[in-house]
Amino acid sequence: MYEIGNTKIISLIDKSRPIGYSDDSIATLRKIIRTTGARALPIIDKNTGNFMGIIDRGDILIVSSTKTNAIASSIVKELPIELNPDIKIIDALELMFKYDKWELPIIENKKYIGLFSISDIVRFLFNNAKDYLKSLKAEDYMTKDPIVVSPDDPISKIWKKMVELKYAGLPVANEKQKLVGIITQFDLIKKGYTRVHFESESGIVKTTKVKDAMTYTVIYGYPWSTLYEISIPMVKKDYGRIPIVSSENDKKVIGIIDREDLAKIIIRGD
Known part of the structure; x- marks a missing residue:
């Protein structure tokens, strides 16, 4: 398992995962989650292109009404940690468990590169450690x-x-x-x-x-x-x-x- 743990996370991420923008309505974000099954949406500032934070399923559920005028920038959460593209699986995992966060953004120069998820780990193990599992x-x-x-x-x-x-x-x-x-x-x-x-x-x-x-x-x-x-x-x-x-x-x-x-x-x- 040593080689698996030392693999860089950038090779695991699914670049097709959906994102949201700062001026998207909550109804729009809810629709994206409902249609794609996404657990979390990285939010990108529409003006600067910079990464702002994450909105997850729980955040969507606590909005009090489907008719709310709220937009993504009003509920987006800043995360205590961001990942760089060169970090290894074992180090990224330790941060996930430390901060109790199962989706973490990969950021470079304030720009969003991808979302590293605990599901990426499961898929990687499934594909690379079948006999062990x-x-x-x-x-x-x-x-x-x-x-x-x-x-x-x-x-x-x-x-x-x-x-x-x-x-x-x-x-x-x-x-x-x-x-x-x-x-x-x-x-x-x-x-x-x-x-x-x-x-x-x-x-x-x-x-x-x-x-x-x-x-x-x-x-x-x-x-x-x-x-x-x-x-x-x-x-x-x-x-x-x-x-x-x-x-x-x-x-x-x-x-x-x-x-x-x-x-x-x-x-x-x-």
Whole structure:
């Protein structure tokens, strides 16, 4: 894994990732995220061409109304760290874990070069360390006994949990703890939910449940699944997390593996 960790990140980035501009409306940014599935949008100053910051799915969700007059420059976040094109994977990963940021911009002379994402790491491992991933089992890398939500939980409750724990998605299970779906920030954006739906104590919140927004068709793994098998839907379908169930019969949720868990393989020096 030494050679993988010392590869420069510039060779990994997907240059086709979408961007936004400082004068784009929030509605425009929401549409870009909804149609492309982007987790984060680098924002470029329309006048200078300089990089301004990042707007992610969570930022889009907290805007209080789809009719807001806000533009990108009014909500864009400056990041605590930027990457240079020559930085190596291992060094970039350490910064990601240190600052708890899973998409970091590559900047040179204030100009945006590309977005380095934790998904780039997963794809790189998938393509360059297949045999090694096939030797590792999910049970040794998964987060055990993950937080699970009910189909009947109100969307407002789940949103607060996502914000508190910085989770982008949660498994959904029935009263027997059987996996029945997954709910993610992207699900909420696709269905058109915004902050007003999460904070209001009347109207839509009373009738809007997780089951109204969740994804019912969910790919899952088993404790004995290899990390290679787990990484396939992450790479092929850009899934951020894979629930782990006890068996095909009861499908009890006993763990979850996300992209960060796979990336830790490099950090750990495996």
